[in-house]
Amino acid sequence: MFFSKKNKKGFTLIELMIVVAIIGILAAIAVPNFLKFQSRAKQSEAxxxxxxxxxxxxxYFGEYNSFGTKFSDIRWVYEGSTRYEYFLSDSETTGSVSGLSVPNGVAVTSYAFTAGATGNIDNDTSYFDMWTINDKKILTNLTNDVNLD
Structure with a gap:
C-alpha cells in the first residue's frame, strides 16, 4: 500500500513547535505588562x-471650622477588604493591612490636614506604595510600588 501526500491532513510537528514558540514569545511580552497594568489599577483604591x-x-470643616482628627469625627469608614492602610495621624489608622508605616507629613491641625495611605500592592517586601492628600486636594505619590521593583 502506498499513501499519497494529497490525502494527508493535519499539521507537522515542526509547524506545531513554531506555533508554540510564537505563543511563548507573546506571553513573555504580555504578562509583565499585564501585571504592571493590574498594579496601577490597584492604586485607584488609594x-x-x-x-x-x-x-x-x-x-467637617464647613460645619465645625476646623478639620477632624479622627475618622469617626469626619464619619469616613472604609468598608470591605483593603490593600491600603489609611492614616490621619500616627494614632488614627484604619484598614486591615499590618506592618505598614505612616507616610511622611501625615497630620491634622485646626487649619490644615494631610491624610495618607500605605499599601503593598505587588506583595514584595522591598517597597510600599505611599500616597498623601492635603487640604488643598494635592494628591501625591510619595513612593510608587509599581515602578520601584
Missing part, C-alpha cells in the same frame, strides 16, 4: 479613598 477623606474633611 486615590479614590483619599479623595473621599478629603471630601469628608472639607464637609
Amino acid at each position: 486615590k479614590n479613598n483619599l479623595s473621599a477623606i478629603f471630601t469628608a474633611e472639607i464637609s
Whole structure:
C-alpha cells in the first residue's frame, strides 16, 4: 500500500513547535505588562479613598471650622477588604493591612490636614506604595510600588 501526500491532513510537528514558540514569545511580552497594568489599577483604591477623606474633611470643616482628627469625627469608614492602610495621624489608622508605616507629613491641625495611605500592592517586601492628600486636594505619590521593583 502506498499513501499519497494529497490525502494527508493535519499539521507537522515542526509547524506545531513554531506555533508554540510564537505563543511563548507573546506571553513573555504580555504578562509583565499585564501585571504592571493590574498594579496601577490597584492604586485607584488609594486615590479614590483619599479623595473621599478629603471630601469628608472639607464637609467637617464647613460645619465645625476646623478639620477632624479622627475618622469617626469626619464619619469616613472604609468598608470591605483593603490593600491600603489609611492614616490621619500616627494614632488614627484604619484598614486591615499590618506592618505598614505612616507616610511622611501625615497630620491634622485646626487649619490644615494631610491624610495618607500605605499599601503593598505587588506583595514584595522591598517597597510600599505611599500616597498623601492635603487640604488643598494635592494628591501625591510619595513612593510608587509599581515602578520601584
